[in-house]
Amino acid sequence: MARYRRGRRKEHGIIRELLGWIIYILIIIGLTYLIITYVGQRTRVSGSSMETTLSDGDNLIVDKISYRFRDPKRYDIIVFPYKYEENTYYIKRIIGLPGETVQVTGGYVYINGELLESDIYGAEPMADGGIASEPITLGADEYFVLGDNRNHSSDSRDPSVGILHREDLLGRAWVRIYPFDQMGVIRHE
Incomplete structure (x- = not known):
């Protein structure tokens, strides 16, 4: 039974870390969009x-x-x-x-x-x-x-x-x- 709980905790830890990375990436994409749309743009x-x-x-x-x-x-x-x-x-x-x-x-x-x-x-x-x-x-x-x-x-x-x-x-x-x-x-x- 102790093994089962430890495995579940590991699963929750991985899922939590994965969700953290997904949220981080979405924030970066959102900020990039806002900057390109409203603040600055590169041109040649x-x-x-x-x-x-x-x-x-x-x-x-x-x-x-x-x-x-x-x-x-x-x-x-x-x-x-x-x-x-x-x-x-x-x-x-x-x-x-x-x-x-x-x-x-x-x-x-x-x-x-x-x-x-x-x-x-x-x-x-x-x-x-x-x-x-x-x-x-x-x-x-x-x-x-x-x-x-x-x-x-x-x-x-x-x-x-x-x-x-x-x-x-x-x-x-x-x-x-x-x-x-x-x-x-x-x-x-």
């Missing part, structure tokens, strides 16, 4: 539209939570889904803010009719203003974005990208995690 830069700030092959962590507490600012580097291809995301820099009138003329950006002199990110004057050759007045929740490599970027000047709405912004590029020699927080201003 593909192409040269953000050169020299970001390069092809850079791996980034996107901060998905800060825009829940504050408005996007001029020069923030943001990530948004490309509307014509599933699971494709674009990375660009915010240039025009809600309520502003944006125009690209003579290769440069004008906000409300004045040259945006603080725009130090464009690698060169733009050859084509695209849809922004004519003034565009942004709505209450609209943003105008450009790539830093302006002549090699599909951005708000291109009708396939166009003007972004606040709800389109997945998040803000936060940290470069690869290549390791360039790892660190991404400069926005």
Whole structure:
């Protein structure tokens, strides 16, 4: 009879430990889901539209939570889904803010009719203003974005990208995690 009780205690101990591991794994899966959905996401830069700030092959962590507490600012580097291809995301820099009138003329950006002199990110004057050759007045929740490599970027000047709405912004590029020699927080201003 003593053997029988000891065997049952062993069974209960194994079952209890197994349940503990299952609960632990479920908690880890739940936390991972919450972090990926609401806090951050890894993304990879593909192409040269953000050169020299970001390069092809850079791996980034996107901060998905800060825009829940504050408005996007001029020069923030943001990530948004490309509307014509599933699971494709674009990375660009915010240039025009809600309520502003944006125009690209003579290769440069004008906000409300004045040259945006603080725009130090464009690698060169733009050859084509695209849809922004004519003034565009942004709505209450609209943003105008450009790539830093302006002549090699599909951005708000291109009708396939166009003007972004606040709800389109997945998040803000936060940290470069690869290549390791360039790892660190991404400069926005």
